Amino acid sequence: MRDFALLIDVWYRQNKRNLPWRDTQNAYHIWLSEVILQQTRVDQGKNYYLKFIKNFPTIKDLALAPEDEVLKLWQGLGYYSRARNLHTAAKQILSNHDGHFPSNYSDIRQLKGVGDYTAAAIASFAFDLPHAVVDGNVFRVLSRYYNEDTPIDTTLGKKLFTEYANNLINKKDPASFNQAIMELGALVCTPKKAVCNTCPLNDSCQGLRANRVYELPVKSKKTKTRNRFFHYIYSEQNILLQKRTQKDIWENMYEFPLVEVEKQLTPSATKNVIEKTLGLIIEPSPIAEYKHILSHQHIFATFWKLKLNKPMDTSNYIQCNHSDLAEYAIPRLIDRFLEQVNSSSF
Ligand code: SF4
Structure with missing residues (x-):
């Protein structure tokens, strides 16, 4: 020894x-x-x-x-x-x-x-x-x-x-x-x-x-992975943010308005669910999709664009511009999306 x-x-x-x-x-x-x-x-x-x-x-x-x-x-x-x-x-x-x-x-x-x-x-x-x-x-x-x-x-x-x-x-x-x-x-x-x-x-x-x-080494069980389906709403001008307060991933961090669904739906069905849940109006097709892998979860994230020039109540959200975003702790997934926004146009 x-x-x-x-x-x-x-x-x-x-x-x-x-x-x-x-x-x-x-x-x-x-x-x-x-x-x-x-x-x-x-x-x-x-x-x-x-x-x-x-x-x-x-x-x-x-x-x-x-x-x-x-x-x-x-x-x-x-x-x-x-x-x-x-x-x-x-x-x-x-x-x-x-x-x-x-x-x-x-x-x-x-x-x-x-x-x-x-x-x-x-x-x-x-x-x-x-x-x-x-x-x-x-x-x-x-x-x-x-x-x-x-x-x-x-x-x-x-x-x-x-x-x-x-x-x-x-x-x-x-x-x-x-x-x-x-x-x-x-x-x-x-x-x-x-x-x-x-x-x-x-x-x-x-x-x-x-x-x-x-x-070696031997493990007794395989870790179970959970699939989750997130739909985020991105508004190009006044960016809308909310704080994640629930006991979940990214607790107390900031993200765009979100609708989580149990399973993937067609774009038009998803659009209906989002608009009904959030009271926001969005463009008919998503602008970006990512698979984001965490240790026990796979997040399938879809980003939708808010429809401009439509009257909507956004008073529940923090509103900021791109430069203000640096003040908020945001998940890597949203950051990935913003990097793509900054390097191209949707
Ligand atoms: S198995 Fe690991 S501990 Fe054993 S000889 Fe190889 S490197 Fe060294």
Whole structure:
């Protein structure tokens, strides 16, 4: 077991990427980077990390910022509940810990949006506490290394792999161990192109020996995907916006007037439904269609143009022009549409 920690430590020192959050023990910065990097590529996450630090240099700055400002800065990263949780947790730290990041695992774990993985990452990276991190990279490395079939998305699997990692961790330098195993998963033991010939663990890797690298890790269930059909109304002159207030994707972000339907209808039937539901009059044919993929949902979005010169009641909506739009946090889907509007004409 000591060999495992030693081998990956030597490899890590020679191969690690230089990332701005790697050489700090500032818990706030580490927390920000961990939340941003969940489900986000490192090169994309890096810019957001730097923007957040610049705009909110301290936890207090983040806690006291209006939610709209936090969401606006997060725009484009997706998974907006992470931004809302980040904001709520900053307020928790301000009111319960006097603005100082809590320094033990259980207090860190109490923060909104902080799960086992993030708590272990902050505890080890910022406070040198011996808590092993178990993220997707770690599951992959360990399931292959031990040729372990227990599904990683079960309670038993999570417990087992956490035990493996906690038994292997170098208690004298838990931060480096955690960084090293995650980096190995990100750069060498990758999902589809594992580079076993350069891997420091290849002599003792049981999955490699059994020729089962790509069968591991095992998952018990396939994630179900839900299809949704959104119809948005775009008005070229006075853009109409509304805030999404319901508990759903993009909560508290802004979007065009929307009608969601259960299934796709013909254009004329859809036009009828939209006009009846919203009391707005639209052109007969849609102007753009997108399939927008989220982790568990596929959004089939159709954009319709508001008919000009028709008297309509638009008083329920925020009305703004293109340059004002920069002040509102809007979903990436609407942004994609606006990019197309700006580069061409419909
Ligand atoms: S030898 Fe291959 S499968 Fe085993 S840990 Fe290394 S990269 Fe992963």
